[in-house]
Amino acid sequence: MSATTSDTRRIQWDAAGLIAPATLFVVVALLVPLGLLFRYSLNAFVPGQFMVDALTIDNYVRFFTDAYYLNILWRTVRIAFVVMLICLVLGFPLAYVLARTQSRYKNLLLIAVVLPLFVGNAVRAAGWMVAFGSKGVVNASLMGLGITSGPIDIMYTEPAVIIGITAVNLPFMVLSLQSVIEGIDRSVEEAAFNLGAPPGRMFWRVLLPLAMPGVLAGGVLTFILGMNAYATPVLIGGPRFQMMGPLVYGQFIEQNNWPFGGAIAFVLMASTLVLTAVAHLVAHRRLAAR
Secondary structure (H helix, E strand, C coil): CCHHHHHHHHHHHHHHHHHHHHHHHHHHHHHHHHHHHHHHHCCECCCCCCCECCCCCHHHHHHHHCHHHHHHHHHHHHHHHHHHHHHHHHHHHHHHHHHHCCCCCHHHHHHHHHHHHHCCHHHHHHHHHHHHCCCCHHHHHHHHCCCCCCCCCCCCCHHHHHHHHHHHHHHHHHHHHHHHHHCCCHHHHHHHHHCCCCHHHHHHHHHHHHCHHHHHHHHHHHHHHHHCCCHHHHHHHCCCCCCHHHHHHHHHHHCCCHHHHHHHHHHHHHHHHHHHHHHHHHHHHHHHHC
16 A cells, blocks of 8 residues: 555545544434434324324325415515525625725624624514514604604514514625625726726626625525524514414424424425525526526
8 A cells, every 4th residue: 555545544534533523413413303303293193192103294295285384385485585685685785895895994894794693583573573663763753754644564564574584684695795705806897897897797797606606605594594584573473474483383382283393394494405406506507607
């Protein structure tokens, strides 16, 4: 055996030893509970008996044959997609400014972006509840400007939930984009301008394709967070506004129906993974077509 082969194998074993603890932790803390939850989703539910051991797909059939649950899934997907788009539109300019600024206050600006993440989602949702209330800041401002003659219903509506989830997810999009844009050589943009490209064309043909890894990372992250949102829909949307996260919680805690709750959780996880993978493939194909 040559020295080169021996060194290569030693490096491989060292690498395996380094990733083994993290791999073991993921298997024990994530995959094992998911496996147990999937097994629970195949059980039967009998009121008063908690769970009855079985191997049935009735819980999944119940979900996909009931228009009520399908509407909740569609609402969740729609809101997560809208939130992702809003975060991209609002986050890209801010990320670009943070990436290109030479100000000595750049670190303070980054801290200002990260700072909302130090506050829990429930606390931020409570703040939006105060702002959206009939006597909150939004209604008071609208009436003060003469736009409305009285308070309008903002709380417990889909737009209010979208605003609340967007406020939670926006920093993740900004940070994902900022790190990628910062690695793009500014001379590429200057070259496009020197060749006569207007700002809009430079953005679409140069900056956006180069920043696509950040767009994909931020889009996937904000979409997943939107699909699994819980505190914001519960507090801002109210008990009648259902999304998949609160629905899973209700089945486990309020209805004590673990088999159906497990089935809903796996539908949510599968939907998130499939939609994310499809969006990722479509984005890569369009980027390759350019």
